[in-house]
Amino acid sequence: MALMRVTSPHAHGPMSTQRVMQSVLLATVPGIIVLTHFFGFGTLVNILWGCVVALSCEALALKLRGRPLGFYLKDCSALVTAFLLCIALPPYSPWWLIAVGIASSILLAKHFYGGMGYNPFNPAMVGYVVLLISFPVQMTAWAPPRGVGELPGLMEALQACFVPATFDAVTLATPLDVMRQNSSLLVEDLWSQSPQFGRWAGIGWEWVNIAFLAGGCWLLYQRIFTWHAPVAMLASIALLAAIFNDAGSSASGGSPLFHLLSGATMFGAFFIVTDPVTSAVSLRGRLVYGALIGVLVYVIRVRGNYPDAVAFAVLIMNFAAPFIDHYTQPRTYGHEKSGGGS
Amino acid sequence: MLADYSVLLIGAILVNNFVLVQFLGLCPFMGVSNKLETAMGMSMATTFVLTLASACSNLTYHFLLLPLGLGYLKTIAFILVIAVVVQFTEMVVRKTSPLLYRVLGVYLPLITTNCAVLGVALLNINKDHSFLQALFYGFGAAVGFSLVLVLFAAMRERLAVADVPQPFKGAAIGMITAGLMSLGFMGFAGLV
Amino acid sequence: MASTSYRELSLNGLWKNNPAIVQLLGLCPLLAVTGSVVNAIGLGLATILVLVCSNSAVSLIRNIVSDAVRLPTFVMIIAAAVTCIELLMQAFAYELYQILGIFLPLITTNCVILGRADGFAAKNRLAPALYDGLIMGVGFALILVLLGAMRELLGTGALFANMDLLFGAGAASWEIVVFTDYQPFLLAVLPPGAFIFTGLIIVLKNIIDDRIKRYQDLRKERPAKGSKRVRVTGNIS
Amino acid sequence: MVELLAQYPLVAALIALVGLAAVFGALLGFAAIRFRTEGNPIVEQINDILPQTQCGQCGHPGCKPYAEAIAGGEAINKCPPGGEAGIQALADLLDLEVIPLDDEHGEEDPRPAVAFIREDECIGCTKCIQACPVDAILGAAKQMHTVIASECTGCDLCVEPCPVDCIDMLREEESLQNWHWHLPDPVSRNVDIIATDAAPEATSRDRAA
Amino acid sequence: MRKVFDFHGGIHPPENKQQSLQTPIVKAGIPPLLVLPLSQHIGAPAVPAVAPGDRVLKGQLIGEARGFVSVPLHAPTSGTIEAVEERQIAHPSGHRAPCIVIRSDGLDEWIECRGIEDYTTLDKSDLLQRIRNAGIAGMGGAGFPSAVKLAVQPEKKISTLIINGTECEPYITADDALMRERAEQIVSGAMILRHLVEPEETLLGVEDNKPEAIATLLTAAQGTGLEVVSFPTKYPSGGEKQLIEILTGKQVPSGGLPADIGVVCQNMGSAAAIHDAVVLGRPLISRITTVTGDAIDQPQNFEVLLGTSMAYLLEKAGYRAERNNRLVMGGPMMGFTVPSPDVPVVKTTNCILAPSERELPTPPPAQACIRCGMCAEVCPASLLPQQMFWFAQGKEFDKLEQHNLFDCIECGACSYACPSNIPLVQYYRASKAEILQLRRDHEKSEHSRLRFEARQERLEREEREKAEKRAARKKAAEAKAKQGTANGEAEEDPIQAAIERAKAKKAAQQSAADAQGGSEGEREKLEKAVVSTRKRLDTAIAKLEQAQAEGSDLVEALQTGVDKTRLKLETAETALAALQNSSDSTTAESTSSTDAAQLAIEKAMAARAAEADLSPAEKARADLEKLEQRLEKSRAKLAQSRDAGDEEKIIEALEATVERLAGKVEQARQQLQQAESA
Amino acid sequence: MLRQSITRNSLLLALFAVCTTLLIVGTHLSTKEDIAEQIRRAEEKALLQIIPRDRHDNSMLDDTLPAGPESAGLQLAEEKRIYRARSEGRIVAVIVPAVAPDGYSGAIDLIVGINRDGSVAGVRVLTHKETPGLGDKVDLRKSDWILSFSGRSLSNPRPEGWAVKKDKGEFDQFTGATITPRAVVAAVRRALEFGRDNRAELFEISKTTDGGDS
Numbered sequence A: 001m002a003l004m005r006v007t008s009p010h011a012h013g014p015m016s017t018q019r020v021m022q023s024v025l026l027a028t029v030p031g032i033i034v035l036t037h038f039f040g041f042g043t044l045v046n047i048l049w050g051c052v053v054a055l056s057c058e059a060l061a062l063k064l065r066g067r068p069l070g071f072y073l074k075d076c077s078a079l080v081t082a083f084l085l086c087i088a089l090p091p092y093s094p095w096w097l098i099a100v101g102i103a104s105s106i107l108l109a110k111h112f113y114g115g116m117g118y119n120p121f122n123p124a125m126v127g128y129v130v131l132l133i134s135f136p137v138q139m140t141a142w143a144p145p146r147g148v149g150e151l152p153g154l155m156e157a158l159q160a161c162f163v164p165a166t167f168d169a170v171t172l173a174t175p176l177d178v179m180r181q182n183s184s185l186l187v188e189d190l191w192s193q194s195p196q197f198g199r200w201a202g203i204g205w206e207w208v209n210i211a212f213l214a215g216g217c218w219l220l221y222q223r224i225f226t227w228h229a230p231v232a233m234l235a236s237i238a239l240l241a242a243i244f245n246d247a248g249s250s251a252s253g254g255s256p257l258f259h260l261l262s263g264a265t266m267f268g269a270f271f272i273v274t275d276p277v278t279s280a281v282s283l284r285g286r287l288v289y290g291a292l293i294g295v296l297v298y299v300i301r302v303r304g305n306y307p308d309a310v311a312f313a314v315l316i317m318n319f320a321a322p323f324i325d326h327y328t329q330p331r332t333y334g335h336e337k338s339g340g341g342s
Numbered sequence B: 001m002l003a004d005y006s007v008l009l010i011g012a013i014l015v016n017n018f019v020l021v022q023f024l025g026l027c028p029f030m031g032v033s034n035k036l037e038t039a040m041g042m043s044m045a046t047t048f049v050l051t052l053a054s055a056c057s058n059l060t061y062h063f064l065l066l067p068l069g070l071g072y073l074k075t076i077a078f079i080l081v082i083a084v085v086v087q088f089t090e091m092v093v094r095k096t097s098p099l100l101y102r103v104l105g106v107y108l109p110l111i112t113t114n115c116a117v118l119g120v121a122l123l124n125i126n127k128d129h130s131f132l133q134a135l136f137y138g139f140g141a142a143v144g145f146s147l148v149l150v151l152f153a154a155m156r157e158r159l160a161v162a163d164v165p166q167p168f169k170g171a172a173i174g175m176i177t178a179g180l181m182s183l184g185f186m187g188f189a190g191l192v
Numbered sequence C: 001m002a003s004t005s006y007r008e009l010s011l012n013g014l015w016k017n018n019p020a021i022v023q024l025l026g027l028c029p030l031l032a033v034t035g036s037v038v039n040a041i042g043l044g045l046a047t048i049l050v051l052v053c054s055n056s057a058v059s060l061i062r063n064i065v066s067d068a069v070r071l072p073t074f075v076m077i078i079a080a081a082v083t084c085i086e087l088l089m090q091a092f093a094y095e096l097y098q099i100l101g102i103f104l105p106l107i108t109t110n111c112v113i114l115g116r117a118d119g120f121a122a123k124n125r126l127a128p129a130l131y132d133g134l135i136m137g138v139g140f141a142l143i144l145v146l147l148g149a150m151r152e153l154l155g156t157g158a159l160f161a162n163m164d165l166l167f168g169a170g171a172a173s174w175e176i177v178v179f180t181d182y183q184p185f186l187l188a189v190l191p192p193g194a195f196i197f198t199g200l201i202i203v204l205k206n207i208i209d210d211r212i213k214r215y216q217d218l219r220k221e222r223p224a225k226g227s228k229r230v231r232v233t234g235n236i237s
Numbered sequence D: 001m002v003e004l005l006a007q008y009p010l011v012a013a014l015i016a017l018v019g020l021a022a023v024f025g026a027l028l029g030f031a032a033i034r035f036r037t038e039g040n041p042i043v044e045q046i047n048d049i050l051p052q053t054q055c056g057q058c059g060h061p062g063c064k065p066y067a068e069a070i071a072g073g074e075a076i077n078k079c080p081p082g083g084e085a086g087i088q089a090l091a092d093l094l095d096l097e098v099i100p101l102d103d104e105h106g107e108e109d110p111r112p113a114v115a116f117i118r119e120d121e122c123i124g125c126t127k128c129i130q131a132c133p134v135d136a137i138l139g140a141a142k143q144m145h146t147v148i149a150s151e152c153t154g155c156d157l158c159v160e161p162c163p164v165d166c167i168d169m170l171r172e173e174e175s176l177q178n179w180h181w182h183l184p185d186p187v188s189r190n191v192d193i194i195a196t197d198a199a200p201e202a203t204s205r206d207r208a209a
Numbered sequence E: 001m002r003k004v005f006d007f008h009g010g011i012h013p014p015e016n017k018q019q020s021l022q023t024p025i026v027k028a029g030i031p032p033l034l035v036l037p038l039s040q041h042i043g044a045p046a047v048p049a050v051a052p053g054d055r056v057l058k059g060q061l062i063g064e065a066r067g068f069v070s071v072p073l074h075a076p077t078s079g080t081i082e083a084v085e086e087r088q089i090a091h092p093s094g095h096r097a098p099c100i101v102i103r104s105d106g107l108d109e110w111i112e113c114r115g116i117e118d119y120t121t122l123d124k125s126d127l128l129q130r131i132r133n134a135g136i137a138g139m140g141g142a143g144f145p146s147a148v149k150l151a152v153q154p155e156k157k158i159s160t161l162i163i164n165g166t167e168c169e170p171y172i173t174a175d176d177a178l179m180r181e182r183a184e185q186i187v188s189g190a191m192i193l194r195h196l197v198e199p200e201e202t203l204l205g206v207e208d209n210k211p212e213a214i215a216t217l218l219t220a221a222q223g224t225g226l227e228v229v230s231f232p233t234k235y236p237s238g239g240e241k242q243l244i245e246i247l248t249g250k251q252v253p254s255g256g257l258p259a260d261i262g263v264v265c266q267n268m269g270s271a272a273a274i275h276d277a278v279v280l281g282r283p284l285i286s287r288i289t290t291v292t293g294d295a296i297d298q299p300q301n302f303e304v305l306l307g308t309s310m311a312y313l314l315e316k317a318g319y320r321a322e323r324n325n326r327l328v329m330g331g332p333m334m335g336f337t338v339p340s341p342d343v344p345v346v347k348t349t350n351c352i353l354a355p356s357e358r359e360l361p362t363p364p365p366a367q368a369c370i371r372c373g374m375c376a377e378v379c380p381a382s383l384l385p386q387q388m389f390w391f392a393q394g395k396e397f398d399k400l401e402q403h404n405l406f407d408c409i410e411c412g413a414c415s416y417a418c419p420s421n422i423p424l425v426q427y428y429r430a431s432k433a434e435i436l437q438l439r440r441d442h443e444k445s446e447h448s449r450l451r452f453e454a455r456q457e458r459l460e461r462e463e464r465e466k467a468e469k470r471a472a473r474k475k476a477a478e479a480k481a482k483q484g485t486a487n488g489e490a491e492e493d494p495i496q497a498a499i500e501r502a503k504a505k506k507a508a509q510q511s512a513a514d515a516q517g518g519s520e521g522e523r524e525k526l527e528k529a530v531v532s533t534r535k536r537l538d539t540a541i542a543k544l545e546q547a548q549a550e551g552s553d554l555v556e557a558l559q560t561g562v563d564k565t566r567l568k569l570e571t572a573e574t575a576l577a578a579l580q581n582s583s584d585s586t587t588a589e590s591t592s593s594t595d596a597a598q599l600a601i602e603k604a605m606a607a608r609a610a611e612a613d614l615s616p617a618e619k620a621r622a623d624l625e626k627l628e629q630r631l632e633k634s635r636a637k638l639a640q641s642r643d644a645g646d647e648e649k650i651i652e653a654l655e656a657t658v659e660r661l662a663g664k665v666e667q668a669r670q671q672l673q674q675a676e677s678a
Numbered sequence F: 001m002l003r004q005s006i007t008r009n010s011l012l013l014a015l016f017a018v019c020t021t022l023l024i025v026g027t028h029l030s031t032k033e034d035i036a037e038q039i040r041r042a043e044e045k046a047l048l049q050i051i052p053r054d055r056h057d058n059s060m061l062d063d064t065l066p067a068g069p070e071s072a073g074l075q076l077a078e079e080k081r082i083y084r085a086r087s088e089g090r091i092v093a094v095i096v097p098a099v100a101p102d103g104y105s106g107a108i109d110l111i112v113g114i115n116r117d118g119s120v121a122g123v124r125v126l127t128h129k130e131t132p133g134l135g136d137k138v139d140l141r142k143s144d145w146i147l148s149f150s151g152r153s154l155s156n157p158r159p160e161g162w163a164v165k166k167d168k169g170e171f172d173q174f175t176g177a178t179i180t181p182r183a184v185v186a187a188v189r190r191a192l193e194f195g196r197d198n199r200a201e202l203f204e205i206s207k208t209t210d211g212g213d214s
């Protein structure tokens, strides 16, 4: 056997991109289980169908670009995108909604830019926002959680997805929606008036968030990402909520706990904001990036039109990430001060 | 009072961002965003000229055209005012600070055909802004323009080394990126 | 420049050097008013008119103006043309005038117009200048209409709605509903859609160009490499 | 006064616009004289990027003239010795898009060349001296000529005029002294997976080089 | 316990050190042949001080240092110099380099060495000179001449002397073994170093994964004032800059030297070698080298004579070539692969790693960077490797420098951590080299610009002067015309000579070209030659006519040129025709369409007929002989002009000729071989 | 030289200014009437949709009453006008501006036509910022939901019925959007109440001559 001639280093660590992606997939499992428990099989069906579409889109794009399919498909990044987008979609979404969303994610946001690693915007969130502004009716139709409404069964979930015309969705405003719409009530009244509120936030929502928090912590432990971005985001949301919360009227936007445990906060903090490709790269940059996302989330939730602002906040900050990178270069060994920027 | 002005500012910078939502000043936005450095220069130059032109055109309208009943001459009058402001700025900068001129000089002439400048002047009239409001609105518009221009330039620098498919390279992916940015900016709807 | 053929001019304006998708000029109206075909046609026509007028005028006066006042003069001519058209539109198509809003006066700063005035009309005789204005305007308007059609179709499922705004009451029935029972894809008519679809049109053009180029490469042989060399040191005797 | 004017729209408009225009024109005329700029500093910056091989492949007699032409709007892809890197640098400087090298003007040769005169064949006609743009050839009439390797830009302008064809362009060979690592190669041309240096072709190329 | 600091980043690869620590250091013995590269370190190569055939003793100087940053070379054992020639050396490029080859006589006969008992009595510069003369180059990595590093400028007060015993790379245990077994030597060497640089403190830094070594060092260092410091294991804490940060908390300024912050750092091995050099008077002729990896049966540490071939060592340790996928000199993180086991051990060879495929698998294809930041997390220089990678891919050199590419120590931690398997370090190495090349190019282009401008100016001036002169001459001519005298020309001879010379030369070349024919490629070449020569002939004739018309004084030269070109054309055509004829007569007929060619074919046919009965091998041999003659001649010429002390340019040019001819000879030789084997 | 340049350039520019001004003023003068007419017509258009020409014979634009923030129930933020439609001098209907401040994304500007008998002549949304695809269906261009008010009055349906179906009222809501229609319904009801409360002023009904039309 001829001796190989390669550059150092010759040893390689245990990490691989595929493993990173698989870990992320694994870490969503607790969240998905809790979602399924509270909202029925809708999300599961979403995810299954989403994965099929995602892999097809990815394969199509690769084919068109003349790339080897196997090599790229096995990195699992399309699956991650599909999982994350489908978790964010309302359960019992019709199949075409999911297909359009995934196509926007994989084709528009990812492969137009050259595929994995090159996309400046978070594909899942692009898909989500495209759907949200294009099909607001379907996108605001959240099912009521277990204990508030009836849960459809698995067959009904499949029916909702693939023959949507025959499915009569029961929908209910999400707690964030309710909070957003009512600015004249006392928070306590709101709580007692609306069935969807639970102990700290919405029924079901609080547990979903806690499950995603757990998954995220596991990823942190696995060193898939660093704590900087998620912690900065959660901290800034909590801080703003604490400052503006006067414990009285719902106009003040709800308590820190309410914000931390509703909507997509935890899911966003640990699975979306941490998307390495589209976030800032340096640690300092990630702090800034996460914190600004937190600020935007809070501001848009409380003052804007969109009750759950994570997707928009993430897109806006994706946009700013290269700029942040430019100014948050770490101080290199042996340099006086950070050498960033010009 | 103060709140009014800050609403005006935030409205112009984020919610109704001139570039991404109102579609004004797109040519320089696409044309001068290949490098962060040049984008910075363009931003500074535009901010200065836009604010000044907004105020000056407002004065011209209210103290020259309106009293004379010449509202319909606003387009041509404003374009003259803008050209004068640009030229004047260039002269002043060149005279007083050669250093600044080196940074801004090349961008100043480009601003005359930036429709954001004329757009601001016209919008001021549509919205019946007072002089102060016009000043703030112009400044807000300029900051909004600068913000997205600079962020966009930083992003394009990154795109330049991305593996973008051949037909998408250059302007096409720039446009699509601007579209996705505008998608994000839709999130600001309703803030003010 | 005088030798530029009309064929060349047409090709340039319509395709090779299309103001909207190649030179990327006049983007603001392109994106802003293409929510529907009728808006696009309205602004397209206005732009063509202004281009023709300004190019002709500039070509006529090209020998009179000095360099120092060249640009201001051109700008004034353009602004005058725009104002006139604005007034006419106000008088005869008021609703469209309202829909186009500030983008009508903003034709003044449409870089295409100043660009053609300065780059072409100022150097050419009346006829080519006029033709250039026309063809550039048409090239621009075609893209406007194409984009308008794409966005209207995807965003509403129909085409040519509200044509009466421009062509009188008789045109109200021109609307073609392409998809009945269509779930409107709102992205297309919202601002992000404008950018994305413009990007896609550019992509389309790139792909077609690429095809054409490959086809041409097959047919004609390349000029010899290094054929354009000159001797730095002059002729050696 | 104002009211009066407002009665006569034509007069009012004329006064307003002509007034504006006159002021404007005066300002511009003033500026035209007062702030006339001489020279074009960008030419120097462009010239600084050009490789100064002075080979004329761009179609201009030397790099400086090409620099002037670029400043005047000529395409930036005509200098083969500068190659892709040169075009990139020019595009950066001028904020233009990077375009591929126009191969009508020649191809980029990554390895620099140096002219070498086979001296026993040289008849001393001095043609090459006249041809050399940087005076890198030594010799007097009817004597053997030689190239100062360190001064030679590799433009190969001297090769053609030589009547006895005794000038060779020698490519610099890779050696221990000038060897360095290359960027990893794509594994194969038709699929661009990002490269690893373990690709068989890459290694064989390294060995061959 | 002394406070130790931490540095940013770092990784914990599996250590794999115990394998080679099972046995004590073994003497590798004397191999029959020793190959000593003249360049073993950064800095100028040594100059051979011996000639083939000389007998040398162990420790005898065989290569002299040339320049300040250079070290001498000594014979590792006694024997005879077999050659001074290019050999394969341990270098990532796989290029060959000049080496001194010694055939050992097995006697291992020492030259007389004189150590000094009390070095404190010695002048410091003497002491340094001794270290320099002993040929000591740093044994920890770069192989920087120790004496240079120790010759600290007086204005830089050294506060800390660090002896680097970190050995943070996996697998390597050379320093560990040295510390376990020869702690006294190290301590003694460290004391010499301390005496030399007079620091406030002297620290022996060792990672805490070598408890035994620490213990022995502690005992040895007792009462000497040397401080043994252990610190947590982490790669690359052995990097000079990192170690300095660990031990002192200070950072070496970017672009600066450790001495700038009052630190000098030497490797343990270097310290031991300095002890040998000063106390025993022995030059650096051997070192400890770890031989390890899965393809080795008995991994262990050897004390090796420099110049020993790796194959010899591997053999000693039980090498399983079939299991081995690559051979690394150095560790798995920083080491480089060598092209074959036949390269020699040098002063910096601390390890020979022969891993199996399972142990260090072939790197899989790289995936796209996902900006995960794992590389940045582990980078000891706090760089942003992913950004640098993007810029390196895009060849954005300005940005690379802005991102401090040149502060990268190429430790490989980033590549190790990268989940996408991107060979990051290679990108940095290539980019660094390219940036340096660009800088040089730019300097050169500046220079060319100045020369070009100067020339333009000169030409203009000359033009002016000429114009003036012409005016003057006109006047003079008018005056002369009255006198009515004429001049004959006389200067014919030199050109004539040149023509003769060239003709002879051409003939020789011609025959060579003839003989080379045969292959398809050759034919193409010939065809091209014919076309181009014909073109040249045309232009030459045109030029000649022009010159004649103008009455230029170059007519004669041009005439010879035309003649020569015509001759060339003829010969080329002949050759081509012959070739075509011999290889494929049908094509020959169809292709040779022009009259001239037709004519030439006929002419050449005869010549060919004569040659045709020569076998290819014979032809090749004849060819080779001719070439060898030519080579001989130009060698002679070169020597002659060297003796004559000709201008350097000319010598260079001649050298190039010789080289070229040598190449050709080589080629011809190969052809001959081929022909013979065929 | 300096002076010459200045005068020459300014003269030239002035010349062009004169020419262009002439052109513009010419166009302006010749289109002036048309434009004024167009503007009026455009302003009238919305009004005419509610109260078509055949129901009245006056110019509604010229027959107005002021309304503003002080007008109870209309919730106006600024000064607006109430238009009156007369047939043979008698006011047959009024068009009242109203604002629904509690739309999903801010205030919705409406005009509500009220017939003399207190029933709704028609409602139109002038401006709104509701979410496209959801709340924007109050716009006649998107759906004709807004026409469902025509003919209703405070007694038809009964006061409990003046709400969206979800709140057990009679008016449809849109799928996925309740807030917008809720706000519009409330605003229309308030406008009707305003019309009832100010009937006298709006319809110029003096207490005494309150004749046969009640």
Ligand SMILES: Cc1cc2nc3c(=O)[nH]c(=O)nc-3n(C[C@H](O)[C@H](O)[C@H](O)COP(=O)(O)O)c2cc1C
Residues within 6 Å of the ligand: E042, E138, E140, E141, E142, E143, E144, E148, E149, E150, E239, E240, E241, E257, E258, E259
């Ligand atoms: C080009 C070069 C020049 C150096 N010059 C000096 C010097 O003048 N003085 C000095 O003490 N060390 C000098 N050094 C040595 C370095 O500081 C360092 O000790 C040496 O490179 C070994 O470090 P390493 O094995 O970590 O790479 C030089 C090194 C290099 C590569």
Ligand SMILES: Cc1cc2nc3c(=O)[nH]c(=O)nc-3n(C[C@H](O)[C@H](O)[C@H](O)COP(=O)(O)O)c2cc1C
Residues within 6 Å of the ligand: E137, E138, E139, E140, E141, E142, E143, E144, E146, E164, E165, E166, E167, E168, E169, E236, E237, E238, E239, E240, E241, E265, E266, E267, E268, E270, E334, E409, E410, E411
């Ligand atoms: C990444 C890296 C790791 C290194 N590891 C060690 C080491 O473990 N032991 C060591 O002695 N030198 C190591 N070096 C070399 C040192 O930086 C430094 O050159 C050496 O200690 C200087 O001593 P010398 O001049 O005696 O070789 C390493 C260098 C680098 C860049």
Ligand SMILES: Cc1cc2nc3c(=O)[nH]c(=O)nc-3n(C[C@H](O)[C@H](O)[C@H](O)COP(=O)(O)O)c2cc1C
Residues within 6 Å of the ligand: A132, A136, A140, A171, A172, A173, A174, A177, A305, A306, A307, A308, F104, F105, F130, F131, F132, F134, F135, F136, F166, F173, F174, F175, F176, F177, F178, F179, F180, F181
């Ligand atoms: C992005 C977004 C936009 C919305 N836009 C509107 C809107 O324009 N009008 C509206 O009435 N409700 C809007 N909603 C409110 C929700 O759809 C809310 O749940 C709904 O009004 C409740 O109605 P339902 O009871 O019919 O489900 C929006 C919600 C979201 C998340």
Ligand SMILES: Cc1cc2nc3c(=O)[nH]c(=O)nc-3n(C[C@H](O)[C@H](O)[C@H](O)CO)c2cc1C
Residues within 6 Å of the ligand: A020, A021, A024, A077, A078, A080, A081, A082, A084, A110, A115, A116, A117, A118, A119, A122, A123, A124, A125, A224, A225, A270, A271, A272, A273, A274, A275, A276, A277, A278, E370
């Ligand atoms: C921690 C982590 C978070 C991720 N988050 C996202 C995400 O929010 N959206 C997404 O499309 N992909 C996500 N991915 C997957 C991957 O980065 C994504 O497909 C790339 O953006 C595609 O280029 C994530 C991957 C990791 C490792």
Ligand code: SF4
Residues within 6 Å of the ligand: D050, D051, D052, D053, D054, D055, D056, D057, D058, D059, D060, D061, D062, D063, D064, D066, D078, D079, D080, D081, D082
């Ligand atoms: S082609 Fe030759 S002459 Fe022209 S710019 Fe390049 S190096 Fe200079």
Ligand code: SF4
Residues within 6 Å of the ligand: D117, D121, D122, D123, D124, D125, D126, D127, D128, D129, D139, D145, D161, D162, D163, D164, D165, D166, D167
């Ligand atoms: S041109 Fe050729 S023959 Fe003449 S001097 Fe130069 S090398 Fe010698």
Ligand code: SF4
Residues within 6 Å of the ligand: E368, E369, E370, E371, E372, E373, E374, E375, E376, E385, E386, E389, E414, E417, E418, E419, E420, E421, E422, E424
């Ligand atoms: S470790 Fe590899 S994949 Fe991750 S950021 Fe660094 S280079 Fe990119």
Ligand code: SF4
Residues within 6 Å of the ligand: E375, E378, E379, E380, E381, E382, E383, E385, E407, E408, E409, E410, E411, E412, E413, E414, E415, E424, E425, E428
């Ligand atoms: S090789 Fe360079 S960039 Fe990579 S970790 Fe080491 S110092 Fe950092």
Ligand code: FES
Residues within 6 Å of the ligand: B024, B025, B026, B027, B028, B113, B114, B115, B116, C025, C026, C027, C028, C029, C109, C110, C111
């Ligand atoms: S059209 Fe060019 S800037 Fe708007």
